[in-house]
Amino acid sequence: MLVAIVKETYMQQGKTVSGSEGILPESNHCIRDRSATMNPNQHIKDFLSYYLSFQVPPQFAVLLDGPWGIGKTFFVKSIVNSPSNGEPKHVYVSLYGLTSFDEIDDAIFRSMYPVLESKGAKIGGRALKTIGKYLNIEIDLKTKEFINRAGTDLYIFDDLERCELPINAVMGYINGFVEHDGRKVIIIANEAEIKDAEGYRRIREKLIGKTFHVQSVFNDAMDSFTDSIQNALVRSAVQANSSLISDIYHKCELNNLRVLQQTIWDFGRVHSCLEDRHRANDKAMAELMGLLFALSFEIKVGRLTCDDLKDRFSNLFVYSMKRESHEVPPPRIYVANSRYPTVNLASTILSDETLVNVIVRGFVDKDQIREDLDRSSFFMTVAREPSWRTVWNAHERKEEEVNGAIAEMERAFTNHEFVVTGEMLHVFGLRLWLANLGAISRSKREVVGECKDYIDFLYSNRGLELPSKHESLTRFSFDSYDGLAIHQADTSEYREVRDYLDEKRRDQDVERRPEIAEQLLANMANDVSLFTRRICLTNHDDNEFYDIPVLASLDPQRFTEKLLDLHPQEQRAAIFALQLRYERGRIDGELAAEREWAAKVRELLLDASNRMTPVSKVILQALVAFGLEEALGIQSKS
Template identity: 30%
Template sequence: MSDNQHIREFLDYYCGLPKEPQYAVLLVGLWGSGKTWFIKDFVKTHLNQPKRVLYLSLYGVQSFDDIESEFFRLLHPVLGSKPVRVLHRLARGVLKTSLNFDIDGDGKSDGSISGGLPAEKLLERISLDATKILVLDDLERCSIPIADLLGYVNQFIEHGGIKAILIANEVELLKTASGTAAGYARIKEKLIGRTFEVIPEVGLALEHFAADLPSIRAQQVVRSNFPLITQVYECSKYKNLRLVRHALWDFDRLLQSLEPSVLQSDELLKDLLALFLAYSFEVHSGAIKPSEVEKLQDHWGLYLRRNNNEPDPDQHFHDIRAKYSGLNLYTSLVQQPVLVAIFSTGSVPRAELNASLLKSKYFQDKNQPTWVKLWYGANLSDDDFASVLATVDAEWAARSYRNLGEVIHVTGLLIRYAKHGIYSRSVEEVVTSAREYVSELLASGEIPMIEPNMRPSPFERDSYAGLGFASMEDNAFQDFLEYIDERRRSALQASLPAQANALLSLVDTDTNLFYRRLVLNNDAENRYYKTAILHFVPPIDFIGRLLATTPENRRTVAYTFKERYSFDQFNPELLPELGWLIEVGSLLRQEVAVRAGKVSSMSLQWIVDPHINNAISRLERFKPAPSE
């Protein structure tokens, strides 16, 4: 027997009464408890004549006129449709005739409407009698004062003999009633014969939710995991079926982003479903922000940050984890930036998601890299873990890892195990060794140089190969990452003279590309819009290229100067080019004088004035004030 079977039985009795009961039934429950689904399912499965029911949501309804118009539409779908909205006033008049009660509030019956029914007999007289059952949902979301609304409904029950089922979140309703709470209580006592609280019926709801999902694969996964979904739902303690429906629809879209090989693993999909539901419930209930998913995943960091002498700043996350303690939800199937993207922007980073899942334990084999096996070390037996750690240690000493992402992963893992006394070396020894390792890779050119103005993906900083870096919360690890960035920035600076020389060649071969690389735009070649580089070009070499190219190309170069320095937010970083611009302007003025009387003299002057002069003026505003 379901939790709400007694409500179904009473509604069967109520709706089947041969005489007018002269009272309404009120169904209450929190938002998302399934009240609307319950009553629609009851109408569909228990009433022999569902057309007897006039269901109306009062969400956003502001006046009795709105209610009357909706009744007319329900009773006469064709006449109440948009093409015949012109009959709206007539509809209201007919409704007044049929209801025979005071709508205008003037104390007089509105039972007779001047003009009567149209001669063409396009509209039949509305029949609202004891055979009809009104279902009014979302009472708490109606703008009409609740006492007035219930008084209005009472007219139908007392004078029309109509049965009515009202549905509300009474907690919210009483909040909105505030000053009229007493009036609500009085009229409720008069109008409501029975009140029932609807209990969320997740088992029955899941079948409907599954049937509504767009993809067949998602329907299959959900139906085969009803007990698991119910367990996660009950652990969450939210009692909100709307959260379940929302999460399952998002999960459907997630599945549509998975590669066929990933979709073949039922066990992976089961764990992924549980993980996704728990995070979705917490995010969409407002318990955590999308960016805080990391703290739920970070099993180690939560405990490392604890200080027994002070209140735990992460207690909220400990409490959430404790709710799901009976479930294996923290296997890091999906890296944190992927979850953040899904829950904050709605996007699904397909490549990163699949890479993460394909690195999971469900796809482990003897050919899997040992550092990946170490990443899943918590799932290994003591003997297997010791064997994997020894292998990784030997590979580290032999410098077998030639990819920066792998080096960062191993560094984070060794720091983690060193802090817990599982690895023989100290954290300081691990970091020193890791720095030496990175220096060797930089010297050999095996670490790619960062690009100027590069906008790194959040995945690059937090993860590699679909797996999040261990020890992200550790200061030693963060210092190591900063060391890598610093060394790569130094390598970039050392490469700029060569890149500047390549840029110079574009002045007389591809000035449009010269422009796209130097001025902010959406082009993939937009490399140097806030990187000072022109000062690495000898001014005399630049002038030589400029004079050798066509007048049309020189105009493009002039336009480049005009636009490059028009963004003040970048000019502090472009300040090193100031001296270069001054010297180029001086050389150009000399060339203008030499070419006096020629049209080229005029075109060169246009480059200097206004474009180079304006650029110099804009940069000079960011020169540091002279020290006293």
């Protein structure tokens, strides 16, 4: 009965590591130890150490090339800040979005003098003035002269391709440091994104003496990211599963350390929501982490979308059953599942809704996350689990447990014990699924008939759960409930049963309206404020019938008599409530069934006014004109 989702192994292809032309003589810094061959960037690290040790101006810059997020900046800073390289005095500048040389100068000064980043240092114009103010010195030097006399050994210019200046102009600016000032310069860029390729190549030959293509520095970055986690429990969980994270990262071929760090932060938020009993379950934490990291990576690289996270289990299960026929291409979630043989993307440790909230929307619901884990196979015992849930989780339960749950679900179905709409739909879908597998001795058509009989029984006993407040009565959105996708939801048989239930719920809702209308009539007589709140769109929670035409079930004559029995002040409030109910064209929209009723009430009120004294007559007719005639589109004769 239990059909396992078979995972296909995914072989990651190795990547070559490329360097570039060299113009400096050989040095011990360039000699590569055999033990370093496991680090694809060791030769770059060796060369940069050599470059930084130069005692004379090298007269060329070093370019580190690679895609965004691969860890180029992290890699350079780890080398520059290494004690083995003497921690040279350096300036780091991101060129991202800079539009002028003045802005580059300001960025250099901010790096040289971090005080300029304080809230009190508002740089307007040239940064030299700000430096003079905060250092209490008189500066008469030109900008370039001041930078030259600052004694900086190394300049690092990052995000070259994202500078808004023309590429030849910014390269010329950098060349001044190298050729005229004799400084060491490291440029970090993604050459593939540089727009003016021809202009760039022209000046590149003059400025760049050595180019390296940086590979992902996963291990170093992972250690750094982990050490920076402030929450000790989160840090411990990440460390315990670092090999799993590494496997997922490399299977994904992500090569983006910023996405890795963002995903670690997302996991930290989820992990902080858990209780100690959750965190103590190592297997649960490994499954939770594998699911979050794999899906997060797939979403962030664009291979999966929000929609692919919905109905994960159903899509994986259905395709695993049909894949041999090759009738349809595999869903993207199936392809992703095949990419990670050590991760279960069908896991229900977090619901589809929770995954979308965390990964896509950035929303973390502590109570929902705990509830999801408590319902998973790691924390839920079959004795506490509803029978339909055990059947749904058949892929995570023992065969005898599933068989027992099927028997219990069938017993409860026979006795009409499922009354919550979402649970009923799950049971209907599961019975269709079981019939399809041959696990119960029914055909799918027989199941459809039995489910309709079930609905009829509840309907005749007024046992159907009525729609929640303002739920659309015209079409269900119930293809999932309680965080789980409903089995067989894409089949014609399920849709037939669902629509039949929709129809019966609608019928029962209409049938209850006379009872509700009587309640509203009593509200008007005893508490006109509550009457107003229940029938009008307001900010109160009581406004449950503002768009449901329940008043049409009332006898207009009785309503009019009750209205006229009210104190004049309460009469006015009740008619004002009708005016508010029908404004903005609602009487011709969702309340169209009340138009005839409202017109009859107007007629009866005007008829009653004609038997009143002149003063009372004028007051009531004015109220009718304000409360009903405008909504009904009737021009008053007065």
